[in-house]
Amino acid sequence: MKSNSKSSRLDYLLAAPTLIWLTVFFLVPYFIVLIYGFLTPDIFDVKFEFNLDAYRQLFDGTYFRPFVLSVKLAITTTLLCILIAYPVAYLIARASDKIKNTLLILIIIPFWTNLIIRIFSWRIFLSYNGVLNDILMRIGLISQPLEIMRTDLAVIMVMVYVYLPYMILPLYSVLEKLDFTLLHAAMDLGANEVKSFFKITLPLSLEGIFAGVLLVFIPALGTYLIPQLVGDQRSLYVGQVITYKIKNIPRNWPMASALSFGLLILVAIFLLLGYILLKKSKVRGVA
Amino acid sequence: MKYRILILALLSMLLVACSNKPVLYVFNWSDYIDPELISEFEKEFGCQIKYSTYDSNENMITKIRGSRQSFDLVFPTGDHVSILIEKGLAEKLDKSKLSNFANLDTQLLEKAAEFDPGNEYSIPYFWGATGMMYNKKHLPQELIDKQSWAIFGDPFFKDKRKVTMLDDAREVVGAALTMAGYDVNNASDEALEAAKKYLEEWDVNITQFDSDSYKNEVADGTTWLAQAYNGDALQQMEQNPDLGFIFPKEGTTLWMDNIVILKSSQSKDLAYEFVNFLLRPEVAKRNAEYVQYPTPVKAAYDLMDESVTSNTDIYLTDEYMEKCHMLRYLGNDAVKINDLFEYIKLN
Numbered sequence: 253m254k255s256n257s258k259s260s261r262l263d264y265l266l267a268a269p270t271l272i273w274l275t276v277f278f279l280v281p282y283f284i285v286l287i288y289g290f291l292t293p294d295i296f297d298v299k300f301e302f303n304l305d306a307y308r309q310l311f312d313g314t315y316f317r318p319f320v321l322s323v324k325l326a327i328t329t330t331l332l333c334i335l336i337a338y339p340v341a342y343l344i345a346r347a348s349d350k351i352k353n354t355l356l357i358l359i360i361i362p363f364w365t366n367l368i369i370r371i372f373s374w375r376i377f378l379s380y381n382g383v384l385n386d387i388l389m390r391i392g393l394i395s396q397p398l399e400i401m402r403t404d405l406a407v408i409m410v411m412v413y414v415y416l417p418y419m420i421l422p423l424y425s426v427l428e429k430l431d432f433t434l435l436h437a438a439m440d441l442g443a444n445e446v447k448s449f450f451k452i453t454l455p456l457s458l459e460g461i462f463a464g465v466l467l468v469f470i471p472a473l474g475t476y477l478i479p480q481l482v483g484d485q486r487s488l489y490v491g492q493v494i495t496y497k498i499k500n501i502p503r504n505w506p507m508a509s510a511l512s513f514g515l516l517i518l519v520a521i522f523l524l525l526g527y528i529l530l531k532k533s534k535v536r537g538v539a
Numbered sequence: 540m541k542y543r544i545l546i547l548a549l550l551s552m553l554l555v556a557c558s559n560k561p562v563l564y565v566f567n568w569s570d571y572i573d574p575e576l577i578s579e580f581e582k583e584f585g586c587q588i589k590y591s592t593y594d595s596n597e598n599m600i601t602k603i604r605g606s607r608q609s610f611d612l613v614f615p616t617g618d619h620v621s622i623l624i625e626k627g628l629a630e631k632l633d634k635s636k637l638s639n640f641a642n643l644d645t646q647l648l649e650k651a652a653e654f655d656p657g658n659e660y661s662i663p664y665f666w667g668a669t670g671m672m673y674n675k676k677h678l679p680q681e682l683i684d685k686q687s688w689a690i691f692g693d694p695f696f697k698d699k700r701k702v703t704m705l706d707d708a709r710e711v712v713g714a715a716l717t718m719a720g721y722d723v724n725n726a727s728d729e730a731l732e733a734a735k736k737y738l739e740e741w742d743v744n745i746t747q748f749d750s751d752s753y754k755n756e757v758a759d760g761t762t763w764l765a766q767a768y769n770g771d772a773l774q775q776m777e778q779n780p781d782l783g784f785i786f787p788k789e790g791t792t793l794w795m796d797n798i799v800i801l802k803s804s805q806s807k808d809l810a811y812e813f814v815n816f817l818l819r820p821e822v823a824k825r826n827a828e829y830v831q832y833p834t835p836v837k838a839a840y841d842l843m844d845e846s847v848t849s850n851t852d853i854y855l856t857d858e859y860m861e862k863c864h865m866l867r868y869l870g871n872d873a874v875k876i877n878d879l880f881e882y883i884k885l886n
Contacts, residue, residue, distance in 0.1 A: 295622065295870075296600065317885050380761035399700050401761070402747055485706060485748045486884055496881075500708075501597055501622070502873050
C-alpha cells in the first residue's frame with residue numbers, strides 16, 4: 253500500500269497521537285505493574301526491595317486452580333457465545349433492511365442498562381426463591397427449588413448473556429458482506445446446504461469469529477464482577493484472586509502483579525494460537 | 540469576563556473567611572450514627588461537621604493516606620486501630636480532655652486493650668460478637684443444642700449446600716482456632732495446623748463464604764446455618780420468628796469499632812468534644828437505639844429498655860465474655876492466616 257515515503261511519513265504523523273497515548277497510558281503503566289511483581293509486599297503497599305517470591309508462587313502451583321478455572325470459563329463462554337451468536341448474526345445479516353435495523357437495536361438495547369444492575373437482576377432471577385425457580389415449580393417441572401445461584405452454572409449463564417452482543421456484532425458485520433450468490437453457485441454445482449455452509453460461509457466468516465473471540469475471550473479470562481456477584485466463592489477465578497491481593501490487608505501487590513502478568517502471558521499464548529489457526533485456514537481456503 | 544471570574548473568586552473566598560465556624564471532618568462507616576446527633580452537636584458547639592462515610596476499613600485507610608483533605612475522626616475496627624498506631628497515624632489520647640471516659644465499660648476496655656494496649660489511642664464505639672444464625676424450620680433441635688462450632692462439620696449438612704461462613708479470614712480461621720482450643724490471635728504453626736483440620740472438615744459442608752447476603756438467605760431458606768454477626772442476626776430475627784441465633788460454647792471472636800483521632804487532625808479540641816459528646820449516656824443510648832449494636836457506654840444501660848440490655852445475645856454475660864477474644868492485628872503473621880483461608884477457598 254505504501255507507494256512512496258511521503259505518504260508513509262504522513263501515516264506516522266497521523267498515528268503519532270495514538271502511539272503517544274498508548275505509550276503513556278498503557279505501556280508505561282504496564283511496565284510499572286511489571287516492576288511491582290519483583291518487589292517485597294508490605295501491609296499497605298510494597299517495600300522497594302527485590303523479591304522473587306511472587307513469581308515463585310505463580311509457578312509453584314499455588315494458583316494453579318484459579319487459572320484452570322478462568323481458562324475453562326473463558327473457553328466455555330466463548331464457545332457458547334459462538335454457537336448462539338452465529339445463527340443470530342446470520343439471520344440478521346440475511347434479513348430485509350428494515351427488520352435488520354430493528355434487530356440490531358434489540359441486540360444493543362441491553363447496553364443501555366448498567367452492567368451491575370443487569371447482574372443484580374440475574375441474582376434475583378436465579379436465586380433459591382427467585383423468579384426462575386418460582387416459574388419452574390408452578391408449571392410442575394420441579395418440586396424443589398434448584399440451587400443455581402452461586403454455582404459455576406450461574407456464572408456461565410450470566411457470562412454468556414453479558415458477552416453475547418460482543419460476538420454477534422463482529423459476526424454480523426462479516427456475514428453482512430458475504431456474497432450470498434456464492435451459496436447459490438455452490439448449490440447449483442450440487443453441494444447441499446450443510447456442505448456449502450462448511451465450505452463457503454464458515455471459512456469466509458472466520459475473521460468475524462476471530463474478532464468476536466478477541467472481544468469475548470480476553471475479558472472473560474480476567475473477569476471479576478460476574479463470578480464475584482453470582483459465583484461460588486469457593487471456586488475463585490484469577491480476577492478475584494488479584495482483587496483480594498490488592499484489597500485485603502495485609503496486601504500483596506507483588507502477587508497481584510505477578511498474577512496479572514500470568515494472565516497476560518495466557519492471553520498472548522491463546523492469541524498466537526488463534527492467529528496461527530486463522531492463517532492456516534486462510535491458506536487452505538485459497539488453495 | 541476574566542475580571543468577573545476573578546472578582547467572583549475573591550468574593551467567594553471572602554465569604555468562606557466570614558463564616559468562621561470551625562469544621563470537624565468525621566469519617567465513619569455508612570449508617571453508623573443517628574444523624575440527629577450530628578446536628579445537635581453542631582448547634583451546641585457552633586461548628587460544622589463534614590461527614591463522609593466508608594464501607595470497609597481498607598477503603599478508609601486508603602483514603603486517609605491518599606487524600607489531601609485531612610480527617611479529624613475515624614472509626615476503625617480493632618485490628619485496624621493497631622495498624623493506624625503502628626503507622627503513626629493515630630493521635631495519642633489526652634485522657635484529661637476526655638471527661639466522659641469513665642462512662643465506658645471497664646470489661647470492654649480490657650478487651651480493647653488486646654489491640655490497643657492501655658487504651659491509649661482509641662475509644663470503643665460499638666462492638667459485637669460472632670455466632671451462628673440458623674433457620675428453625677430446617678435445623679433439628681438436637682443439632683442446635685450442641686451449641687458448638689462443630690455443627691459446621693456435622694454430617695447432617697452433607698451434600699445439602701446449606702451452610703455459609705463469613706468471607707473473612709480472621710473470623711473463619713478464628714472459629715477453627717477456638718474449636719481447637721487456641722486463642723483466636725494465635726498464628727503459630729502448631730495452632731494453624733490444628734485449625735486446618737477443623738476447616739477441612741467443615742469445608743465439606745460449606746457452600747459459601749459470604750459476609751453480606753447471608754442475612755437474607757437464612758431467612759428465605761437458601762441457607763440454613765450461617766456464621767453471623769450477632770447484630771445482623773438480631774435485626775433479621777425481629778422480622779422473622781423462624782430465625783435463631785446461638786453462641787458456640789467454645790467461645791468466639793469479638794469485634795469492636797473505635798473512635799480514633801488522627802494525628803493530622805486540624806481541630807483536635809473539637810474532636811475531643813465530639814468524643815465526649817458521644818460518650819454522654821443519653822447520646823450513647825439514642826445512638827445505640829438507632830444503630831442497633833451494643834454500646835460500650837455502661838452509663839447508658841440504665842437509660843435503656845431492660846429487654847435490650849438483658850438480651851445475652853447482644854450484651855453477653857460476663858462469664859461468656861471470658862471465653863471471647865478481640866481480633867488483634869498480627870502483622871506479618873496475618874499472612875499465614877490469610878494463606879490458610881486462601882488454601883481452604885482454593886481447594
